Amino acid sequence: MITVAEALAAVLELGAPLEQEFVPLGEADGRVLASDVAATRNQPPFSASAMDGYAVASTDVSEGDRFKVIGEAAAGHRFTGAVSVGEAVRIFTGAPLPEGATRVIIQEDVLRQGSTITLRGNLDEGLHIRPAGGDFAVGDIIAAPRRLGPSDVALLASMNIAQVPVRRQPVVAIVATGDELVQAGEVPRDDQIIASNSLGLAAMFRRAGAISRVLPIAKDTPTSLKMALSLAEGADLLVTIGGASVGDHDIVADVAETLGLERQFYKVAMRPGKPLMAGRIGKMAMIGLPGNPVSSMVCGEIFVRPLLDRFLGLPASARRRTSMPLSKPLPANAGREHYMRAVGANGAVAAFDRQDSALLTVLSQANALIVRPPNDPARNVGDMVEVITL
Amino acid sequence: MITVAEALAAVLELGAPLEQEFVPLGEADGRVLASDVAATRNQPPFSASAMDGYAVASTDVSEGDRFKVIGEAAAGHRFTGAVSVGEAVRIFTGAPLPEGATRVIIQEDVLRQGSTITLRGNLDEGLHIRPAGGDFAVGDIIAAPRRLGPSDVALLASMNIAQVPVRRQPVVAIVATGDELVQAGEVPRDDQIIASNSLGLAAMFRRAGAISRVLPIAKDTPTSLKMALSLAEGADLLVTIGGASVGDHDIVADVAETLGLERQFYKVAMRPGKPLMAGRIGKMAMIGLPGNPVSSMVCGEIFVRPLLDRFLGLPASARRRTSMPLSKPLPANAGREHYMRAVGANGAVAAFDRQDSALLTVLSQANALIVRPPNDPARNVGDMVEVITL
CATH class of the missing domain: 3.40.980.10 (MoaB/Mog-like domain)
Incomplete structure (x- = not known):
């Protein structure tokens, strides 16, 4: 043996x-990335507002300060001018920050009358700006090999990788x-x-x-x-x-x-x-x-x-091996490595009493295998054991 | 709010x-069982040998005992006669146990000469019989609802459920x-x-x-x-x-x-x-x-x-919520329930430092979310937190 x-x-x-092939991003979930892919753009591609509010050119503001609203910036619709001290641009979440703007005052902190806004008290102190490239920058890679999941698909999309190199x-x-x-x-x-x-x-x-x-x-x-x-x-x-x-x-x-x-x-x-x-x-x-x-x-x-x-x-x-504490004691193991059908819950694991290898009912109830080395001594509650998640 | x-x-x-539909068993993995299904047969359907060896009618045997080999039983090929004291039937793993047999002597414990076997010393003490219905019996059910996995598919097959009732x-x-x-x-x-x-x-x-x-x-x-x-x-x-x-x-x-x-x-x-x-x-x-x-x-x-x-x-x-100890401390949480991007490893979990909701790179690296209740105080290493596995 x-x-x-x-x-x-x-x-x-x-x-x-196996060889590499390209699949459309919509079919990439669960596939394994075969080559590193690099972002060809920054994310966000521009400094952007993190909130709905008003972009201003001052970071040091206080209650009663007034600003003249000179334009509007929405997601997908940049404000093409610049904002100077004393001016504000109405801005929405995700919109590019106008040139000169250094802070976004959230709309809840503002009283607007016509084309003028006045700051209220208890100002939110955040700048509410997402800097360009804050998520990833041109050249940042997703390293292969990697089994792709839903969040990776979203990330690849935001990097504009429409065709994904994966293993056959x-x-x-x-x-x-x-x-x-x-x-x-x-x-x-x-x-x-x-x-x-x-x-x-x-x-x-x-x-x-x-x-x-x-x-x-x-x-x-x-x-x-x-x-x-x-x-x-x-x-x-x-x-x-x-x-x-x-x-x-x-x-x-x-x-x-x-x-x-x-x-x-x-x-x-x-x-x-x-x-x-x-x-x-x-x-x-x-x-x-x-x-x-x-x-x-x-x-x-x-x-x-x-x-x-x-x-x-x-x-x-x-392979998804981890270690977990036992919630039930185990007898000593004999000379062969033993993969015991087990259930893991709340950070601990317990083996089934019936370990006969003919019992599909027990395997079907198991969500983990406890791996016992040959001649492993008896183990107590709390002892750490090696576990394969099923 | x-x-x-x-x-x-x-x-x-x-x-x-949603309504129930039937799918072939080969397409049932990942689907959700919509109605209980009941076994229409026992598993094993007959008492069967768990090893390759010789079926005998005595449970109390010892070194030197001799038996006359009167026939053979293999998986799929039942021995149709009965075995009496002093007789043995050559038997293979999975074969139906002949009538009268109460024990299987593993072949390593036997010296065979022509149609006679003699037992060796240090006999393995196991009976090596899988009783009929030891895994499941007629009428045993798999209870709905249940999301079916590979082991369930194997179990359904052994129950001979070829068309599976699942939710659309x-x-x-x-x-x-x-x-x-x-x-x-x-x-x-x-x-x-x-x-x-x-x-x-x-x-x-x-x-x-x-x-x-x-x-x-x-x-x-x-x-x-x-x-x-x-x-x-x-x-x-x-x-x-x-x-x-x-x-x-x-x-x-x-x-x-x-x-x-x-x-x-x-x-x-x-x-x-x-x-x-x-x-x-x-x-x-x-x-x-x-x-x-x-x-x-x-x-x-x-x-x-x-x-x-x-x-x-x-x-x-x-929903796959569990609780795990922290491997890194957490600051106090404010008034909103916070789902923190985190990594779980070796039975403990740690939140990423960067929790800005624009960061897909962080989400892509996460394999868990830590759930913080509103106004949860600061937490230390070892404190248990609620975790959603991604």
Whole structure:
């Protein structure tokens, strides 16, 4: 058996960042920025008013001061003249500050009569000016790699980046194997079960930024397996589920080897999981996950998602690991790294009592995995543990 | 001014759960379950072996015991006979347990010679049987409402729910308003800026489960605004950006009122934000967000997302609020509820120094908002604060 770290390092060897492509900004959310992008303008592009009020040329003002209103500046409509001492320009939020103006008096602090304003008492002391370039300046960059979110989309828009350089999405072909499996919607015989992992993993990989292709279930025969694996052609990654163990009925490795697979490893010292296979068939990476429902989902999280991150050009550290205090004690761990299904709430985390790797109900209730190192001693409430957010 | 809680309660009045529709399980990830679904089968559907090994009829066995191998059971291929004392059935992980079997001896603990097995020493003590219905039983439900994730998809598959009852996705029409705005990709005049919020909010609402429709930018004229708002027809929710303040140039409310809007409120005691509008035009809900970049994104988070949850039939408590300790002190808060851009890491959270509501760069770096109540005193490192995860 090899360690999880050794297995993960081997898996990451199978991938490299995919090529760059450009997408319209409206489709960039969730994609991974492939090259730094630089602002071609300042934001704000001009010094602007932060409030509705009156722009004046004096910063030192007091109650009773009077100003002559000489014009108006609105968002999108600059006042083209300059403002001098004793003058004011009616101004609205977001409007360019007129030349000469150094302060905006908010409208609540002003009494206006005709074209004259008089300042009231208890003046708001703010200048209410947003300086040009205060958010970002020409040449400021958004650094790649970065998985883009809604706020990044807004920022890219304000930088006027209409076409965004992103990594191509990896295509993942998913093949569930086993004579016992039927697709959801079919009627299983009494010794059969529904293939659950392929659809669950497809959803997980899509959330990670991949394009998932669920292929037909393969029976435990070389002919059926070769047929299913041939349908994976053109994918960046082939993920098989089941048939990666050492049982007499686990023929995925044998068949994949006839297709040119160089197998990299076989058993990983982890719970849930253990049987795992990785390699490459021609240009396509391949990962064989265990068939156990929870094992396949956890190994998808621990091995496949980091590989997808690698295809997307993200560093391994992009994985969402954190540390949290326990809200419930944990027994000592045995010799394999253990990924315990858990619930995090209010800054603390607790593992479920039932950790059997067949329990999808428990996984479905979990929002986190607690990572236990091999031979980790018993832990008490308040002890910090490593956590993967699901 | 009204409080955030009052404003949110008024906003939630604008929506009600949308109708139910059925989607194929492969498209159910991220959708919200609209009705309870019940398992029509047990999982496992039969008592099954948890390991590769030999099924025997004795739980009390010891080194040197011998058994005659009378057959084989594999996943998908039940052994149809029964096993008696002194007999064993070769069995593989996931295979149905033969009648009479009460324990599985793992293959590593067995010496096999022809059709006889002899037990080795240091026997693994586990029974290695997964009882029928151990994960879920006929009639066990997944309770609605629930936003479905990859593990739920796997669970639904194993329950053989091929068509999933979910809420229809709310359609949100988004209109940015203002003479100063141009679309990303265009060349702005020197008193113009790029419309950033519409694309950022569209991405946020999509992530929340909505279908976002970004409409053309409306100029600050009744004709342009009426034109843009008319394009929203058929949406469940119209979100306008900008023009909801009390400045002379904020005409969204006036125009919306001519279209039948019953305006519900106007100013909210919050930072960033303040100008906000809500109401209903015919059957369509309407929310007017402030035009300030960060204000519109934060108000989208605080008001629009809960309303989308309501359309999706999710309880208001589904919002992801938690409490975390501060890793950096905070100054006292003034009279408005303050949503501070912050970064959470390793179970603690720190606010950015720069909280100006025009700074998209800061929002883009934030992964959390710290919620400060009005007049909250200064807070120290370690004090617990309310946090919204972004």
